[in-house]
Amino acid sequence: MSNQQSKIKLVQIIADSDLSGGPRHVLGLLSSINRSKFECFLICPNGNLSREAKEISRLEVINIEMSSKFDLVAMSSINKILSQIQSQNNPFGPMIVHTHGTRAGFLGRMSLPKGVLSVYTEHRWDADYHLENRINEWLQLYWLKRLNQKTHLIIAVSNSVRDFLINRKLAPDARIRVIHNGIDLQNAKSKMQKAKNSKGNHFIIGNVGNLNHQKGHEYLIEAMPEILEHYPHAMLEIIGEGEERKNLESKIQDLKLERHVTLLGKQVDPMSFMAKWDLFVLPSVAETFGIVVLEAMSQKLPVVATQVGGVPDIIKHNKNGILVSPHSPESIAEATIELLSRPAKMEQLARNASDRVKDFDWKKIVSKVEREYLELI
CATH class of the missing domain: 3.40.50.2000 (Glycogen Phosphorylase B;)
Known part of the structure; x- marks a missing residue:
């Protein structure tokens, strides 16, 4: 044979x-x-x-x-x-x-x-x-x-x-x-090495996900006014496209967040954007796993994520990330503000996240x- x-x-x-x-x-x-x-x-x-x-x-x-x-x-x-x-x-x-x-x-x-x-x-x-x-x-x-x-x-x-x-x-x-x-860790590592020095002087919060109800983007956007009270130069960048785009654009306008929230649409290489972000937030209301969480962790980003679906399989609260309640702008804002005010904790979570992602x-x-x-x- x-x-x-x-x-x-x-x-x-x-x-x-x-x-x-x-x-x-x-x-x-x-x-x-x-x-x-x-x-x-x-x-x-x-x-x-x-x-x-x-x-x-x-x-x-x-x-x-x-x-x-x-x-x-x-x-x-x-x-x-x-x-x-x-x-x-x-x-x-x-x-x-x-x-x-x-x-x-x-x-x-x-x-x-x-x-x-x-x-x-x-x-x-x-x-x-x-x-x-x-x-x-x-x-x-x-x-x-x-x-x-x-x-x-x-x-x-x-x-x-x-x-x-x-x-x-x-x-x-x-x-x-x-x-x-x-996740392809070798590919993720190469992207981090190429672009890690591109961070700006102000905090940039990032997210990647299709713009649909399950991804919960509206709750992240609704958290921004409270975050901006503490960090008025903070920016939010969202990568993705979908049927909720118009609704999210209207919400951004209603909350007068045009200067602070950017919908970047689909991007060929989302991880290249992660290299300049300070924090990754996943506001999903349903998420059976969350590959994008692994991608963020591979870029040594601290992560705030809702405690839904398979996310707790990846994130252990306060060890390699922060878990918050779904459907809650208040919980997202509180966790984000706390982390941005504690750079040492952000660095520790990012290191632990980088170690955790090796299991995947x-x-x-x-x-x-x-x-x-x-x-x-």
């Missing part, structure tokens, strides 16, 4: 085309996985993820648009491609299809050929996350439960996700594993995923 024939065929499927949490997780996984053991494929829509993935050696990228969970054309195309991958080289060898997120999880798992091992990563659902339409929410969770019953391995990106799946009986307990998201190095995370793959064979 040839070396190529002895490899495990591994297909990742994701419906997102941007480079937010889930896609970045997939990109990191594909960049670091052991190519001597796995023959890798990626099925995803055309977009930023696809373009980045095509730079990875020994990876075949197949573009399929997935407009909805019930996209029958996409389902048929995925089934056809999976069948072709299964039949090539060693047709009776092991093949794993790893789907990510609700849409790809539905389309991919409904399209599986016989004899294929199914892995699903839940990136979104925990007790804090809800859809505006509760009927749609019920339907999503109903199908999630049905498909999880036929899935060989379910990966939860945080303890909050695992607890939600178990408490709502959405997946068999014995098939769930908690494997956190990771992609090499360690991918090693855990590979072990789970191999146990399925």
